Amino acid sequence: MFFVISKLLWALVEPFNFLLILGLVGVLLSFSPRPRLGRRLCIASLLLFGIVSFSPLGPSLLRPIEDRFPLPAANMPAPAGIIVLGGALDEDLTQSRHEPVLMALGGRVTEGAVLARRFPTSRLIFTGGSSSLHPSGADEAAGVRELWTELGIDPARMTFETKSRNTWENALFTRALIGPKPQETFLIVTAAWHIPRAMGVFRKLGYHVIAYPTDYMTLGDTRDYSWLNLGTAGLVMFQYALHEWIGLAAYHLTGKTDAWFPAP
Template sequence: MFFPLSKLIFFVITPSNFLILLGLFGCLLLFTEFGRNIGRVLAITGFLGLLVAGLGPLSAWVLMPLENRFPAFVDDGQPVAGIIVLGGAVEADTSIGRDQITVNDAGEREIALGDLARRYPQARLVFSGGSGTMREHAISEAEIVSRFADTLGVPRNRLILEQQSRNTRENAVFSSRMTQPKPEERWLLVTSAWHMPRAMGCFREAGFSVTAYPVDYRTSGPRDAYRLATFASDGLSEFDIGVKEWIGLIAYKLAGYTKAWMPAP
């Protein structure tokens, strides 16, 4: 129930969707006798919201606290027993349709998989990613990664595929069940920097001690807090990601999937 409900709620409260719906509703009210004034306010609010969120630095303000929460990984020489890469970057339908692996803006996760597989040849490699759609028999991200492992430079026989998870909590629970990690082992968790706090919280709640390996940064540093976006589409996309992630942190804490509102190192 949580999965389909979360999809519906996130569609409505995604900022760009919400602002468009708000503006559209306001425009409809302009054609009514009783709602003309409120319609004008809603239409203007929706338009200005899209303008400010798309071209202003709001996305950086929302994303930077998330991305800066866990520091970049520094190899200190301690052995790495395993590496877990979370799904969310592979476009499964397009990959199948075009017969080549296709990734979205979070493609650094797959780049890190290939790089870490080379750097730690003895480590166990786990790719955790089912299907994010509600269609039955949809192909999983893990299956796509397995099919195109050679493209990524990853030996297929090293891959441990977790194909059932649909969200971050299930990534953690199912990966833990599959790997049965030992307390003294170091496992690296690879996911987007803005997603790392929620992911770490879920893995801790699942009893799986992991070390953060953040990738896919959307901000370059403090200067972004004062920089205007070149394209409104880029600003809106990143603002959507940041706001949804903050909402996800709140929802996961209320659902008991994490112990902290904002997991920390």
């Protein structure tokens, strides 16, 4: 139920959808007995679109999330396992085109292979099923397995959890699959903007975890606020930031994390 509600609510408040619906309602009302309200809604839609696209609002909201957990030291001891969260491959395109197709922020999968080479004694674990309300039957894990094998990783080192639909289920179902021991440490590999929530969930379920953020969207310096880098990029960053801040609050309020904003 949590999964379905979260998907439906996000579909309504997702910024691009919300602004588009607001503008369309304004256009329709412009040809109704309430044209003034329609014009106001159209103007509000354009103004809000301009603010989130051409102001530093998106980077300002996203930077604190991405900067929350730094990369671990290069000389860190080998972990017991490297847990890569799903959402990196487009499963439908992968199935249709018969080759792994990475999404725009799919670097976590290739980074997982890099880490597997760096720590040859560590297990490589992928966790993620379909996050769609209407799954097509395509399997992201199959594409990940193919990609990792082509990158030279021994399939005997790989473990796949394929039923989870969100971050909570990633941690819950993976725990049932691998049975982490108290003395074992696991790397959590996912997008930097998703690391705080993921770390909070895995900690809540008893894992000893170290964050390994990937797929940064912000540069971490003043260039994040340059007008040259804003536009559609600003809107995209705002969408990811809003999604994560809402997710952090929802997960804490429902007891899935122990902190509003998990920290190192």
